[in-house]
Amino acid sequence: MNKREFKDRLKGFTLLDGAMGTMIQQRVLPYAEIPELYNLRAPEVMQEIHKEYVDAGSDIIYANTFGANPLKIKDLNESLEEIIQAGIQNAKEAVKGTDTLVALDVGPTGQLLEPMGTLSFEAAYDAFASVVKAGVKAGADLIVIETMTDLYETKAALLAAKENSDLPVLVSMTFEANGRTFTGCSLEAMALTLESLQADAIGLNCSLGPSQMVELIDKLSHLTSLPVLAKPNAGLPDPRTGKYAMSLQKFEEAAKKFIESGVNLLGGCCGTNPEHIQILEKLTENKKPVSRDVTKRYGVCSASKAFYSDQVGVVGERINPTGKKRFAKALLDQDLDVIARFALEQKEAGADLLDVNVGYPGVDEEVMLPAAIKKIQSVCDLPLILDSSNPKALENGLRVVNGKAAINSVNGKEESLNTILPIAAKYNTCLVALCLDDEGIPEDAQKRIEIAKKIIDRADQMGIDKKDLWIDALTLTLSAQQDQALETLQTVEWADLQGIPTILGVSNISFGLPLRILITQTFLIGALSKGLRLAIINPNTKELMDAVAAFKVINNQDKGARAYIDRFALQEQKSKEESRRKAQLHKEPSESASGFLEVAGDHSNESENLNSPQSESNDLIHAIKNGMESEAAHAARNLLNNAVCSELDITEKYLIPALDQVGQDYENGILYLPQLLSAAGAAQKVFEVLKESMAEKGTGSIQKGKIVLATVKGDIHDIGKNIVKTLLENYGYQVIDLGRDTDPQLVLETVEKHQIRLVGLSALMTTTIPSMEETIALLHTLKNPPVIMVGGAVLTQEAAKDIKADYYAKDARASVAIARKVFGQ
Numbered sequence: 001m002n003k004r005e006f007k008d009r010l011k012g013f014t015l016l017d018g019a020m021g022t023m024i025q026q027r028v029l030p031y032a033e034i035p036e037l038y039n040l041r042a043p044e045v046m047q048e049i050h051k052e053y054v055d056a057g058s059d060i061i062y063a064n065t066f067g068a069n070p071l072k073i074k075d076l077n078e079s080l081e082e083i084i085q086a087g088i089q090n091a092k093e094a095v096k097g098t099d100t101l102v103a104l105d106v107g108p109t110g111q112l113l114e115p116m117g118t119l120s121f122e123a124a125y126d127a128f129a130s131v132v133k134a135g136v137k138a139g140a141d142l143i144v145i146e147t148m149t150d151l152y153e154t155k156a157a158l159l160a161a162k163e164n165s166d167l168p169v170l171v172s173m174t175f176e177a178n179g180r181t182f183t184g185c186s187l188e189a190m191a192l193t194l195e196s197l198q199a200d201a202i203g204l205n206c207s208l209g210p211s212q213m214v215e216l217i218d219k220l221s222h223l224t225s226l227p228v229l230a231k232p233n234a235g236l237p238d239p240r241t242g243k244y245a246m247s248l249q250k251f252e253e254a255a256k257k258f259i260e261s262g263v264n265l266l267g268g269c270c271g272t273n274p275e276h277i278q279i280l281e282k283l284t285e286n287k288k289p290v291s292r293d294v295t296k297r298y299g300v301c302s303a304s305k306a307f308y309s310d311q312v313g314v315v316g317e318r319i320n321p322t323g324k325k326r327f328a329k330a331l332l333d334q335d336l337d338v339i340a341r342f343a344l345e346q347k348e349a350g351a352d353l354l355d356v357n358v359g360y361p362g363v364d365e366e367v368m369l370p371a372a373i374k375k376i377q378s379v380c381d382l383p384l385i386l387d388s389s390n391p392k393a394l395e396n397g398l399r400v401v402n403g404k405a406a407i408n409s410v411n412g413k414e415e416s417l418n419t420i421l422p423i424a425a426k427y428n429t430c431l432v433a434l435c436l437d438d439e440g441i442p443e444d445a446q447k448r449i450e451i452a453k454k455i456i457d458r459a460d461q462m463g464i465d466k467k468d469l470w471i472d473a474l475t476l477t478l479s480a481q482q483d484q485a486l487e488t489l490q491t492v493e494w495a496d497l498q499g500i501p502t503i504l505g506v507s508n509i510s511f512g513l514p515l516r517i518l519i520t521q522t523f524l525i526g527a528l529s530k531g532l533r534l535a536i537i538n539p540n541t542k543e544l545m546d547a548v549a550a551f552k553v554i555n556n557q558d559k560g561a562r563a564y565i566d567r568f569a570l571q572e573q574k575s576k577e578e579s580r581r582k583a584q585l586h587k588e589p590s591e592s593a594s595g596f597l598e599v600a601g602d603h604s605n606e607s608e609n610l611n612s613p614q615s616e617s618n619d620l621i622h623a624i625k626n627g628m629e630s631e632a633a634h635a636a637r638n639l640l641n642n643a644v645c646s647e648l649d650i651t652e653k654y655l656i657p658a659l660d661q662v663g664q665d666y667e668n669g670i671l672y673l674p675q676l677l678s679a680a681g682a683a684q685k686v687f688e689v690l691k692e693s694m695a696e697k698g699t700g701s702i703q704k705g706k707i708v709l710a711t712v713k714g715d716i717h718d719i720g721k722n723i724v725k726t727l728l729e730n731y732g733y734q735v736i737d738l739g740r741d742t743d744p745q746l747v748l749e750t751v752e753k754h755q756i757r758l759v760g761l762s763a764l765m766t767t768t769i770p771s772m773e774e775t776i777a778l779l780h781t782l783k784n785p786p787v788i789m790v791g792g793a794v795l796t797q798e799a800a801k802d803i804k805a806d807y808y809a810k811d812a813r814a815s816v817a818i819a820r821k822v823f824g825q
Contacts, residue, residue, distance in 0.1 A: 003200060006142065006168040009059070010201070010227045013284035016267025017053035017061040018276050019234075022244075024049070025767060033076060034716070036068045039086035040078060046087070050094030056274035057281030058267070059100055062144055063087040065135065066107040070127045071119075072716070081134045088138035103144040103170070104135030106157055112719055113152050115378035115627075116183065116677045121156055121400050128160035135165075142168040146231070147206050147269075149174050149182035151193055151303040152402040158197045159399070168200040170265070172229055174207040175216055180304070184672025187216065188306035189403055191223040192299060196404045196428035203229030206269040209236055209246055210254030218261040225294050227264035234271030237766045237794055244271030252279045259283060262292035298467040298501070300353065300383040300430050301403040304672060307352050307383050309430065309470065309501035312528060312552055314545065315385060315536040316346030317505070319372075320357040331363045336375040337630040343380040344626050349539035350549075350567075354380070355408060356397075357387035365390050369397040377402050378678060379627045385432070391419045398427045406430035409472065410459075412437030412451040417458050425462040432503055433459075434472045435491060441474050443481075445490035448473055452495065470503040470534060471495040478519065479512035485523065489530045496531025503534035506544070517543050525551065620650070624658035624686065627678025633685040640693050647690040651732060655686055659730060663813045676812070677723065683730035704732040705823040708750050708786075709760045711740035713771040717764035720792060720812075724760060727812045733819055744775040751779060756786050758822045760815060761805075763792040773803040780804065789818045 024035055027045055032038055038046055050061050065087040070080055084104070091102040109127055111119040132143065143161045148154040154173060161169045171194050175181055181190075194202045202224060204213055210232035217230050232254070235246030251272075258266060266284065268276040299308035307313055319342050321328040330338035343354055356376065358368045365388060373384060386397045387408040398405055409432035410420040424431045433455045435441070435448035442448050456466050473491035476484040488504070495502045504527055510519035521543050524535060528551045537544045549567050552558040620639065623632035639645045645653065662679040665671040709725055711718045718740040725735045736754060738746060751759060759779065763772050772790060779785050789807035790800050791814075800808035809815040 002166070003168050006200060010264050010289075012288055014059045014265045015057050015277060015280050015284065016229065016231055016265055017050075017058040018056075018268035018272035018274065019270050020049065020062065020064055020066070021765075022271055022273060023052075031714075034067050034072060036064055036066070036073075036083050036087060037076070037078065039064050039083055039090055043086060043090050046090040047094045050091050052274045053277055054095055054098055054100050056277035058277055060103055060142070060144075060265075060267075061091055061095065061100060062103050062105040062146075063091040063135075063140065064105070065131070066105045066146070067110075069107075069109055069131050071109045071111060080130060081137070084131065084134040085138045088135060088140050092139060101141040102139075103142045104132070104138075104140035104167075106131055106135075106143060106145045106161070107147050108149070108153060110717065110719065112677075112722070113150060113156070114374065115681075116150075116674050117719075117722075121152060121374075124153055124156040125160050128157040129164050132161050132164045136167065140167065142170065142200075145169065145171045147172070147174050149185070151181070151183070151185040151189060154190075155193060155197065155402070158194065158199060162198065170201045170203075170229060171199045172203045172205040172231060175204055175213075176207060177212055178669055179216060179219075180669075180672065183674060184304045186301075186304055186306065187220050187223060189301040189303055191220060192301045192306055192404045193303075195224055195226055198428065199226065201227035201229050201265060203231065203263070203265065205229075205231035205267075206233055209233050210251055210258070211235075214254055214257045214261070217258055217263060221261045221263065221292050222294055223297075225296055228262065228292075229265035229267070230258045230263050231265075231267040231269045233269045234276065237271060238799075246271070248275060248279060251276055252283065255280055255283055259287075260290060262290045264289045298430070298465065299404075300385075300406050302377070302381045302383050303402045303674075304381045305383060309467070309533055311533065311557055312548065312555065313352035313534050314350060314539050314548055315503065315534050316343075316349075316351035316354045316382075316539050317507075317536050318342050318346055318538060318540075319354060319376075320387070321360040322357075328360050331358055331360050331368060334368070334371075336371060337628065339372050340375050340379045340628060341631065343376040343382070344628070346539050347380050347382050350545050351382060351539040353383045353385055353406075353534070355385045355387050355536060357408075359388055359390070359393075365393040366396055369393045370400045373397050373400055378674075381674070389416075391423055394420070394423055395426075398423070398429065404429065406432065406470065408432040409434050410455060411435075412454050414438075417455070421459060421462045421464065424459075424468075425464055428464075428468070430468045430470060431459070431464065432470045432472050435474055441476065443484065443487065445473075445487040445494070448487070448491045449494050452491070452500075456500070466498070466500050470501045472503050472505070475505050475508040475523075477508055477511040485509060489526060492527055492532050493530040501533045502531060503536065504532055505536040507537055517541070520544060521547050524548070528555075620654050620686070621658045624655060624679055624682045625662055627675065627682050629682045629685045632682040633689050636686045636689045640689070647694050650686070650690060655683055656731065659683055659727075663816065667813055673723070677726060680726050680730040684726075687730065687732070703734055705758065705819070706734045706736060706754055706756055707758045707760060707819060708736045708738060708747065708754070708756050709762070710738035710742035710747055710775075711762045711764075712768050712775055713741060713743055715763050715765055715768040715771070716740050718762070720764070721760070721762040724762070724791070724809070724812045724815045727816055728819060731816050731819070733823075742775075744771070744778045747775050748778050748782070751782065751786055758819060759786045759788050760809070761788065761790045763790070763794060766794045769794065769799070769803065772805075776804050787818075787822045789815060791815065 029042055046064055053061050065084050068083045109124055111117055113119045113124055145157045173181055173190055180186055213232045221228050234244040237244050266280045297308045321331055358372050359365050385406040385408045386394055388394050407424055407429050410416050411434040435451045437451050452471050473488045475488055492502045506524045507520055509523040510516035513519055524547055549564050553561045553564045558564055620635035623635055636650055666676045709721055711721050725737055728735050761772050776788055787806045789809045790805040791809040797808045807818045809818055
């Protein structure tokens with residue numbers, strides 16, 4: 001089916017199917033390593049399930065291919081192509097004689113992508129590409145990417161689908177009650193990213209029951225102009241029985257609210273069956289989707305932060321080698337930690353976006369730009385602007401951006417238009433448009449406007465919306481061309497009146513003049529009053545950031561002046577040590593977008609000793625909390641070398657408190673899983689330093705106790721267990737990881753052999769709760785049984801108590817608290 005035909009179908013309601021796993025569980029089938037093997041071993045049963053959904057009214061059924069990917073089936077005898085071919089053919093057999101379409105169902109890889117895990121973006125893309133190719137070959141009508149929690153993995157899957165097929169692609173992610181996914185992705189970031197990558201419909205599935213999902217679907221419906229899908233669970237399962245308690249009546253009530261929100265595609269996920277689809281069929285019969293009131297907003301995002309370009313914001317300019325010898329040397333040495341530090345410092349100073357420029361003689365920009373982006377994303381969650389004139393470097397970088405980025409820049413030259421616009425169109429990025437051409441920068445506003453119009457027209461021909469363009473009117477220095485300041489401001493004002501965002505390298509204005517900051521600040525305020533949206537500045541320049549903060553109050557962006565008040569309250573609270581650390585930022589001149597140098601900031605503290613013991617301890621805590629692995633290790637070594645602290649002191653006074661603070665912020669929704677794991681990674685580097693030091697001294701090691709972790713028999717999901725392992729190890733516990741699908745007897749033998757005091761068991765599927773209960777019962781036969789904590793998406797406090805577990809760990813952070821209690825720490 002082509003996309004036009006699919007779009008026509010969505011003019012009415014489109015009904016999806018319900019759960020496959022729930023239906024399989026109702027059948028008595030022999031054990032299979034993964035449900036997708038039933039495509040080959042029980043094809044008649046699979047066809048029967050599909051047929052029930054077709055008869056219930058499904059317009060699209062999902063083939064039983066959700067878990068079929070190279071990473072999950074690598075230990076099986078059956079090939080990926082065999083499993084997918086059989087899955088598609090079973091579904092095709094069930095829809096014969098109907099208009100029902102068959103979707104290739106693509107689920108997560110089951111592994112965490114970098115920086116949270118070890119799977120690279122490129123490897124994830126390759127895995128998804130192989131699935132897509134097999135699905136296309138088997139004859140799928142469309143592709144569904146579902147149950148995603150990581151926007152980065154979702155992007156890899158969507159790119160693979162788009163670049164290896166011409167089929168329509170639906171994408172749905174799984175959100176928690178806090179309005180974010182497991183990895184911290186927001187609805188705003190999801191909508192911006194998936195729409196930019198040209199998904200054909202987006203929505204939510206699984207995780208929440210329909211009642212809890214209604215509010216999220218309603219919000220998403222106002223964030224995107226794409227068709228929206230809802231495929232909720234039938235409430236939450238009873239961990240003991242695996243049954244979903246939500247009545248059909250309650251499901252129907254929630255479905256009505258989805259329809260009121262303007263949903264186009266409706267179906268069911270875990271716990272639903274053909275009866276649920278029949279309800280949806282009756283609700284939508286002879287009806288059309290509700291027209292949605294969508295005011296589309298344009299902008300960029302990371303996985304967790306969105307910036308809309310109708311707002312005023314600050315672009316951090318310091319990730320740029322121009323005029324920075326230390327930064328240039330770091331690029332030549334491939335020292336990515338310096339880049340990460342510049343990113344983090346600008347975020348802490350209040351930047352909303354980061355401009356990333358790694359172009360320098362001797363640097364392979366096509367390799368360095370994506371590497372720098374990955375490094376920045378490991379410590380910083382701000383949206384990015386990729387600053388390069390190298391088309392290949394830009395494309396390499398855009399592929400690995402977690403979210404939607406901007407390109408800096410295109411201009412009125414034919415070469416620039418012909419090379420940059422196609423890249424911006426492919427990835428639907430925002431795009432900085434410089435008002436210059438082959439004749440240089442025009443001296444009057446009208447000619448700059450003519451160049452801007454040319455770029456707008458050419459972009460429109462490529463399908464790029466003018467509101468995804470950021471017009472740069474270009475700032476020239478007053479000391480050389482005093483009359484040009486007003487021309488720049490007139491161009492900014494024109495663009496604002498056209499509803500087109502503007503961006504400007506503000507600092508150039510004062511080059512060569514005394515008391516530069518006064519000129520720069522005044523020009524910035526003037527530009528903001530003319531409609532400037534994005535100011536490219538050094539965010540460590542207090543006077544400029546104060547001006548931006550004040551303007552956000554005046555233009556009603558900062559509601560209740562909360563950010564303004566917080567900013568100046570925070571300035572009062574800053575310690576002298578923090579000020580000395582930040583003073584280091586101002587040792588080098590910084591540049592604006594047009595290449596002129598700016599010297600800003602107070603240099604009075606540069607001579608102070610930044611390597612004092614107190615500074616090192618602060619640096620250690622700061623590095624751990626922000627996931628700066630190399631800096632954390634360096635600070636720990638300095639504390640040891642200066643005989644300031646012992647290994648135990650570092651652990652108890654700095655490492656554990658830093659992790660505790662990160663954990664608290666995680667619980668409070670201030671930080672998300674990527675930051676939690678990033679901090680754990682930095683802590684691990686510190687532990688390695690401490691272990692090396694203690695080994696050299698022959699003083700033993702820091703061990704707080706041994707813990708056994710295992711995913712129970714029959715369950716192959718281990719992401720949650722692996723996260724728990726990472727965090728426990730970084731709190732000093734020795735973890736014996738028995739992996740997944742673990743036989744109860746192996747757990748027992750390991751506990752006896754190592755005299756284990758604490759065991760952690762994980763399960764994701766309701767069908768494996770009995771296996772967890774069996775393991776617990778076996779451990780209780782020991783003379784001195786260990787304390788047992790359990791966790792997993794299907795468990796609750798009550799369920800843990802029912803199966804005789806000692807503790808229920810709702811997340812990795814809770815497992816640390818349990819370990820501390822068990823080991824008396």
